[in-house]
Amino acid sequence: MEQGMLFVVGLVFDTPEYGTIVVGANEELDELIPGVIKEMIGDQILIKKPNKEEQVFKVISMQINHSIAGKKNIGICLGKEVSPESIPEGSWICRHQT
Numbered sequence: 001m002e003q004g005m006l007f008v009v010g011l012v013f014d015t016p017e018y019g020t021i022v023v024g025a026n027e028e029l030d031e032l033i034p035g036v037i038k039e040m041i042g043d044q045i046l047i048k049k050p051n052k053e054e055q056v057f058k059v060i061s062m063q064i065n066h067s068i069a070g071k072k073n074i075g076i077c078l079g080k081e082v083s084p085e086s087i088p089e090g091s092w093i094c095r096h097q098t
Contacts (some may be wrong), residue, residue, distance in 0.1 A: 003087060004046075004094045004095045004097065005026075005092050005093070005094050005095075006024075006026060006029070006040065006041060006045070006074070006093045006094060006095060006098060007024035007025055007026040007029070007074055007092075007093050007094055008024050008025050008026075008088060008090060008091070008093070009022050009023070009047075009074075009088075009091045009092075009093060010024045010025065010088050010089065011023040011024070011089065012025055012084045012087050012088075012089060013030060013084060014083075014084045015074070015078055017038050018060070018077050018079070018080075019041065019060070019075065019077065019078060019079040019080035019081070019082060020038055020077070020078045020079065020080070020082040020083065020084045020087070021075050021077050021078070022047075022075070022076050022078065022091075022093060023070065023073060023074065023075045023076075024073070024074060024093060025072060025073050025074065026072075026074075027071070029074070030070060030071055030072050032072075034064040034072075035072065037040065037063060037064055037072070039066070040095060040097070041059060041062055041074075042059065042064055042095065042096065043058065043059055044057065044058055044059060044096040045057055045058055045059055045076065045093050045094065045095070045096055046092050046093075046094040046095070046096040046097075047087060047090070047092070047093060047094070048091060048092040049087070049088055049091045050088055050090050050091060056096055057082060058079070059077070059078070060077040060078060060079045061076075061077045062076045063075045063077075076093065083088060
């Protein structure tokens with residue numbers, strides 16, 4: 001896995017209340033506590049799309065859910081200004097290095 005990559009987008013959806021949310025998982029993060037994962041994500045993320053386009057987004061909020069199998073699913077809210085169609089499934093969510 002590429003250094004700085006957090007997860008691959010498995011699902012993108014829009015909610016009336018929060019806007020666009022991207023969701024994914026990465027087994028390398030399963031052993032980390034949520035606080036460490038949130039610190040790794042930070043205030044901004046870099047999204048690398050399958051067409052090689054890169055775009056930086058502000059993180060509005062995030063949620064880390066635990067499955068019964070001990071896996072973590074990470075959801076990042078990007079807000080109402082971001083269209084779900086602008087982030088294709090399979091995009092990489094990466095740490096943004098400022």
